[in-house]
Amino acid sequence: MASSVLRICPRCGLPYSYIERRIVGDLVYYYTVHYGRVNGKRVISKCYLGPRIYEYSPRCIVVKA
Numbered sequence: 001m002a003s004s005v006l007r008i009c010p011r012c013g014l015p016y017s018y019i020e021r022r023i024v025g026d027l028v029y030y031y032t033v034h035y036g037r038v039n040g041k042r043v044i045s046k047c048y049l050g051p052r053i054y055e056y057s058p059r060c061i062v063v064k065a
Contacts, residue, residue, distance in 0.1 A: 009034065011047040020046065028052035 009016045009032045016032035023029075030049040037043065 009047050011049065016047075019049070 007016055008014070011032070012034075014034055017035050018033050020031045020033050021028060022031065029051050031046040032049060034045045034047070035042065036045070
């Protein structure tokens, strides 16, 4: 049974097909996957949504002027 709910990407505002989860080491990142057609060819684009858990880094970046 197909869902008739239109899911909108919070990053770009376009409809997306599904949410992809990527695991890199101990971290998990989420992306929305968009399917489209350009000149009859299928095109896949992805928008980065962010990490599952944001880890604050106390390191400070010093910029010398």
